Structure formats: structure tokens, C-alpha cells
Amino acid sequence: MTENKRILLVEDDPDQILIYKSKFELEGFFLIVSDNIVKTMDFALNDKPDLILLDLLLRNENGLDILEELKKNPKTKKIPVVVFTNFDTEESEDKALELGAVKYIVKAKITPNEMVNEIKKIIG
Amino acid sequence: MNLITILLSLTALIDFFIVYLILSKSDKNTSDKVFIFLNIVIILWIVSDIFYSIASEFNLFWAKATYSAALFLPFAYLYFSLTFLSEKKVSKKTIVFSFLFPFILLILILINPESMIQKSQNGFIFGYIYFLYILYMASYFIISYIVLFRKILLFSGTKKGQINFIFYGSLISSILALTSALILPLFKIYDLYFLSPAFTLVLSVCITYAIFRHHLFNIKVIATEIFGALIVIIFLINALLSQSRAESFLNFGLFVVIIIFSILLIRGVLNEVRSREKIVKMAQNLKKANLELQKLDKAKSEFISIASHQLRTPVSVIKGVASMMIEGDLEKFSEEKKNKFIKSLWEKSCKLENIIDDILNATEMTNSKYRIRGEKAELIDIKELIKKIIKDFHPVIEKRGMSLSLKNVSNDLPKIYGQTQYLQEAFGNLIDNAIKYTPSIGTDYEARGKRDKKGIISISITKEENNVIISVEDNGIGIPQKESFNLFKKFTRGSNARDMYTDGSGLGLFVVKEIIEGHYGKVWFESELNKGTTFFVSLPINSLKEINVKKHIIDD
Numbered sequence: 001m002t003e004n005k006r007i008l009l010v011e012d013d014p015d016q017i018l019i020y021k022s023k024f025e026l027e028g029f030f031l032i033v034s035d036n037i038v039k040t041m042d043f044a045l046n047d048k049p050d051l052i053l054l055d056l057l058l059r060n061e062n063g064l065d066i067l068e069e070l071k072k073n074p075k076t077k078k079i080p081v082v083v084f085t086n087f088d089t090e091e092s093e094d095k096a097l098e099l100g101a102v103k104y105i106v107k108a109k110i111t112p113n114e115m116v117n118e119i120k121k122i123i124g
Numbered sequence: 125m126n127l128i129t130i131l132l133s134l135t136a137l138i139d140f141f142i143v144y145l146i147l148s149k150s151d152k153n154t155s156d157k158v159f160i161f162l163n164i165v166i167i168l169w170i171v172s173d174i175f176y177s178i179a180s181e182f183n184l185f186w187a188k189a190t191y192s193a194a195l196f197l198p199f200a201y202l203y204f205s206l207t208f209l210s211e212k213k214v215s216k217k218t219i220v221f222s223f224l225f226p227f228i229l230l231i232l233i234l235i236n237p238e239s240m241i242q243k244s245q246n247g248f249i250f251g252y253i254y255f256l257y258i259l260y261m262a263s264y265f266i267i268s269y270i271v272l273f274r275k276i277l278l279f280s281g282t283k284k285g286q287i288n289f290i291f292y293g294s295l296i297s298s299i300l301a302l303t304s305a306l307i308l309p310l311f312k313i314y315d316l317y318f319l320s321p322a323f324t325l326v327l328s329v330c331i332t333y334a335i336f337r338h339h340l341f342n343i344k345v346i347a348t349e350i351f352g353a354l355i356v357i358i359f360l361i362n363a364l365l366s367q368s369r370a371e372s373f374l375n376f377g378l379f380v381v382i383i384i385f386s387i388l389l390i391r392g393v394l395n396e397v398r399s400r401e402k403i404v405k406m407a408q409n410l411k412k413a414n415l416e417l418q419k420l421d422k423a424k425s426e427f428i429s430i431a432s433h434q435l436r437t438p439v440s441v442i443k444g445v446a447s448m449m450i451e452g453d454l455e456k457f458s459e460e461k462k463n464k465f466i467k468s469l470w471e472k473s474c475k476l477e478n479i480i481d482d483i484l485n486a487t488e489m490t491n492s493k494y495r496i497r498g499e500k501a502e503l504i505d506i507k508e509l510i511k512k513i514i515k516d517f518h519p520v521i522e523k524r525g526m527s528l529s530l531k532n533v534s535n536d537l538p539k540i541y542g543q544t545q546y547l548q549e550a551f552g553n554l555i556d557n558a559i560k561y562t563p564s565i566g567t568d569y570e571a572r573g574k575r576d577k578k579g580i581i582s583i584s585i586t587k588e589e590n591n592v593i594i595s596v597e598d599n600g601i602g603i604p605q606k607e608s609f610n611l612f613k614k615f616t617r618g619s620n621a622r623d624m625y626t627d628g629s630g631l632g633l634f635v636v637k638e639i640i641e642g643h644y645g646k647v648w649f650e651s652e653l654n655k656g657t658t659f660f661v662s663l664p665i666n667s668l669k670e671i672n673v674k675k676h677i678i679d680d
Contacts, residue, residue, distance in 0.1 A: 013437065015468035019444040022461065026453060057433070086436035089429065107440035111447035 005123055006030045008049035010040050010066060011084075012058050016107070020053070023112040029119075035059070037066045044076040050123045054101070056085040056092070064099060071100040080122050128177050130364055134357070135325050136170040139163045141387075142332045148391065154214075155207035159331060162200035166328065169193040170321040184243045191240070191257065192233055194305070195226045197324075198264035201294070204331075205268040209275060209287060225260050229253065248309065258306050265298050293330025297323045348393040352386030434479050438472035445469045482635075503539040504547060506585055506592060506663075513551050514583070517559070524579065526564040528555065532584035540592055540663050542643045550639040553632040554596045554659050555581065561657070562600030591645075591662040599656040603649065612637040612647070636661075 007024055011017050012035040024031050032047055034040040035058060043049065052070065056063035063083065071077045082103045083096040093104040102122060105115070143163050146156050172193045176186035202222055206214045232253050233240050239251035272291045276284055305320035359379040366372035445465050448454050454462055507530070514528055521528045540547075564579030581598045603611065612633050640647045644664050651657035 013441070015441045015472060016444070018464060018468060019441065019448065022457060022465075023444075023448060023453065026456060086433045086440060087429075088432065088436070106436070108436040108443060111451075112444050112453075113447060113451055 004030060005051070006032065006047065006049045007119070008032050008034060008040065008043050008047070008052045008079075010034050010052065010058070010063065011055040013055075016055075019112055020115070023116065027116050037061050037069060040066050041069060041073070041076070044070060044079060045073070049079060051119060052079055052081045053084045053119075054081050056083060056087055056096075064095060067096065067099045067101060082119070082122070126177075129174055130361075131322055132170050132174050132177065134360070135322050136167050136174075137356075137360070138325060139167050139170070139328055142328055143167075144387065145332065148394075153207075155204060155209070158200065158204045158207050162197070162204050163328060165193070165196050165200050166321065166324050169197065169324075173321050184241070184248075187241060187248065188233070188237055192230065195230055195233075195257075198261045198268070199223060199226050201298075202264050202268045202271075205271045205275075208272075208290070209279065222264070225264075229257060229260060232256075250310065261302060261306065265302070269295065289333065290330055294327045297326035297330075300326070345390070345393050345397055348390050352390050356383055356386050431479075431483050435476065435483075438476040438479070441468055441472040442476070482632075501541045501543060504542050504544055505537075505539050506547075506594060507533055507537060509544065509547060510551060510583055510585065510594070513548060513555060516552075517555055520559060524559070524564045526559065526562065526579035526581065528559070528581045529583070530585070531582040532586065534585060534587045537585060537587055537592060538665050540643075541666055542663070546639045546642070550636045550661070551594070551596075553636045554661070555583075557632055558596055558598035558600065558657070558659075562598040587665075588662075590665050592665060594661045594663070595658050596661075597656065597658040602653040602655055603651040603657055604653060611649070 005028075007029050009017065009020060009024075009031055011020070011033065017033055021031050021033065032043050032049065034043055040052075044052065054063050054067060058066075063085070067081055067083070070079065070081060077100070080102045081100065082105060083101040084105050084107060085092070086107050088106045088109075096104050103118065105118065110118075143160050146152070146160050146163075169190060172186060172189040176183060176190050179186050199222055203214070203219065206218070236253065240253040240257070242249045242251065269291065272287055272294075275287045276291060279287060301320045301323035304323065356379075359375070359382045363372065363375035363379040366375045445454075445468060448465070454465060457465070510530055514530060517528055558581045559579075562579040562581065564577075577599065579599065581596065583597070584595050586593050586595075637647055640661050640663070644666070646662045647659065649657055649659045
């Protein structure tokens, strides 16, 4: 029952986007891509995503700032956010979970398939 | 022995003591040595003055001897005023030139002593040489005052205080000495003549105080010195007041012993103060070194954290694509899409290799890696090298809608000795940086946003004297002023660049500097925030022999 589940992917690496967009769409998810805070908030408010996949190192911004913003806004704070990054430190994980992320995943340690399973666990 | 002789002997003794103090100073500079010379001249003057005072009244010989001894005093004082607290060395020409006048006067006095001073019934008659003498002394002292006064204006803080002290001290003492020794005799007043060396005491004490200022501020040392001086004076007076020969002998012996004792005592105290200062300095150095280590350690951890992130980024893509291949997902896509996947696999693998290279370079501690070796060096045509690099960058430039061109090339460019691969890497890094930090029209995942202006990078190669100058100019985001100092160090990136481009290792400029300096060249930049940056590289036009000579000079 993954049809029409919408995922907002906040990521700026084109190759990464290629993999995950292709994989998620193969699995039946609908994917929107954003790479900065303005577009992300816009999509989050207007396009009703079911889950947000958030990269931490974006070219203009820090993903944690976007996370904070999402959780501050009452209209978007209920959307589950999965932080999806290559920073593998306890410090980073703690901070992200503190700010309200539901999960912290290190990109290099997960395959696209496993990723899909994790997401299905969260939004069905 | 009359009072005057005692006074003069005392002065000589104190000057001896001063010479000893300066001699025992651990780090003597030129002005210290000149001061020793000055005091030796004073002592010679005093000695002949003592003999003059013992001899019969108006003894011509000793009068002449005294004037001759004092002859080099103004020269020594001028030399001292030139060297005191001065950073530059005094030129040999100046020294020889200023030595000339007293020397000529000396010759004149020796050849023609009557024109200097002659005996008359109740005094002396002075000839033309005497007036030359006065002129020489006065003018040298005036020049010395001017030199010192300029230093007062130039310096500030404690240095100013020191020079002030010397200036006024010497002004007083030399006016007194000159008056009593030279001016008053003209008016037949000879009484104060004996005293003139004593007035130099004011000068010597002032200078000594200025030199040892930081020592004398220590109460312990001052107290010990005063104590030592008092004891010495008491025993000297005691010795001088001896009634009989035997007593005199004993008391002078005691006096000598006391002098030695005082010297040892003061020396001991000075040593203690000095070693304590040394310990304080060592502790400060240790603290500084510790802070440096902490900073280095922090930089290292930051670097490792960044490096591991950078390494993981391409790896995550490679793993992602590979796992989709294994699970058969790739087959479900169009041919075009499949190719995109495989291309990203290739690109990320290359990127991974580059990052690993950069990290290995960063951890290399020695900087001799990039020093060109005579055997491996070859004559390189810089223009052709740059053209090749520009060609290599063409696809990236196209993709970003930028322009990269060789704008300005001097006509008769000589070839440069160097190692092609290193120079290629260096220039490649500079151009890479220019591209990274110059946003251009069109969408760009790696450069900051979009902007209306086209990103333009222009390279020029010119010849300037003995160097070839290569400049890489961009119209990008620029480099903030305060970052410029650290830019060529490992792991740094301008703070505005960090915001813009999060890829890469932060080592590009460090490697460029190592390579260019290994080629005995220089690299620097000029920049204006949001207007652009120009990096300059200068490479020397050398023969291979010169390179090897330079190498030996630098390595040995």
C-alpha cells in the first residue's frame, strides 16, 4: 500500500538523487526533490508529504536548521523526518534526534532496498 | 693623596665596575661593546688626569696627555648614540669618517704641540689646534644629541624612557665636563679642570642604568648593588686613610678582597634573578607550545571528521548503485537511465580516488615531496602546459556555462625548469578553485545558486625581470581579508567558501604552495569580496645549475 505515499527528499548530490528517486519511484512512492530551506518549507506546507528524507550537508544550508524549522511550524511538525547523511558521529545523531528526527541513517551504511524497508516501517 | 685624586680614583673604579657589568652581560649587542669602548677612553682620560693632579702645577706634559686621551671621547659617544637601541647597523663608512677628525687632530697635536697648548707664567696659552679641538668636541656632541633626540621622537614606551634618561644625563654631564675642561681654562679658571672626568660619571651611570634597567628594577639586585658599592667605598676610604705603609698595604689588600667579594655577591644575585626570569620564560614557552598542540589536535579531529564524511559520500553512491544492480532493479529502467547509473558509479569512484590522494598529501609531513630534483627537472613551456590544462577543464566549463581562457601571454616567454606533473597539479588546483568558487549562469549543484553574470576565468602569463608570472583571475565570490593568512595552510577554506562548496578536501591551496615553493617560486593572491580573486604564481627563470646551487644552499 505504498501507492501515493509522498516522500520529500532534501538532497543536493545529483547522483544520490538519481538512485533514490529511481528506487522510490520503482517502489511506487511519489518523490519530490528540494535542495534548500525555502523550497523545502514550500513543499512541506503545500504538497503534503508523508515523510521527509533530510540530508545534513547542503550547499547553502545546514540540514539541522531545516529540521528545526519544520518542527517549529505547527503545520509541518507532524511529518516524520528521517535524517539521511554521511556524518557518522554520535554527536550528530543525538542532535538530530533531539531536534525531532524520527531516525538517523548513515547513507554509506545502507542500501536503497534497506532504505525502502525503513521507510515502509514508518509510513506503511 | 688629596681629595681630588680620591674622587678621580673613585670615578675610575666605578667605570671599571661598569665595564665589568657590561662584560658579564649575556647577550651583548653592538651598542654595549661601544659603551665599553667609551668607558675605557674615559678611564684612560681619568688616569692621565690623576697624574696631572699629582704632578706639579701646570704640568704641560700631563696636560697634553690628558687632552689627547680625551680626544676619542666624542667619537666614542657619537658611535654609541648611533648604535643604542638601533635596529640597523652603522655603516663602516660612517665609522671611518667620524674617526677621521679626531685622528687628524691627534696627528696635529703630535706634530705641532705648541699650536695646541703652551705654558705661560700662570697658566697655559692655547693655540689654533685647541680651538679646533673645542669645535670638534662640540660638534660631535651636538650631532650625538640630535641622533639621540630623533630616537626619542621615534621610539615609545620603555625604549623612549631609556633614551630620554641617557639624553638628559649626557646633556648635563657633557655640558659640565666641557665647560670645566675646555671653556673655563680659556678664562684662566683652572680649578675645576680636574673635575671634568668626574662629570662623565653622571653620563656613565645614566647609560648603565638604561642598559640594565630591567635588572635594576629588581629590588634584590638594587639592594645588593648599593650594599656592595657602600662596602667598597668604605674600605677604599679606609685604605686611603692608612697612616703607615704596612697599614696601607693591609688595607688596600682588604679593599681588593672586598671588591672581589662584592662582585661575586652581585653576580650571584644577578644570576639568581636571571635564572628565575629564564624559568618564567620557559614556562610561558611551554604554555604556548601546549596551546599550539591543542589547536593542532583539534584541527586534526576536524579534519578526520570532514575527511570521513567526504570519503563516505562517493562510497554511498557506489554502494547504492551496486546494490540496485545486485537486486536486479537496474534492469527495470530504460537504457538511458541505466547508463546514467553506471556513469555515476564511474564518477564517484574517480572522486573517491581523488579524495584519498588529497588526504594522503595532507598527512605527508615533509615538504620536500614537491621540491624539484635536478635529474627529474625538464624545460617546460608554460604556455603549452596551461593550454593543455584549459583543454582538460573544457567539459566542466561547458557544463557550467563559464569561460576559461588564456588571455594575455608575453611574447618571448622562456621555458622554466620544473617537473611537469607537479606544475600541472598546481595550476590545475588553482583553476579548479576558481571554477568552484565562481558561480555562473545556469543551474549548478556544486556552485552557489544561480546568478546573472557569466563566470569568467582568465589566465595570463607574463615575464617580469627574472621571473615568469602566471595569474589566474576569476570574478567569483572573493576571499575575506582575515582569512588570507591561513589560506595556504592545511585543511582551511575561506568561511564564505565553506558555505558554498562542501565537497573537496580543503587542501588544494596547501598543495599549490608546496609545489610552487618546491620550484623556488612564490604564490600569492589579491581579492575583493564578491568581485573576484586573482592568484599569482611566480617561477624563476633559472639554469639547471642555479637550481642545484639553490637546492644545496637551502638544504644545507
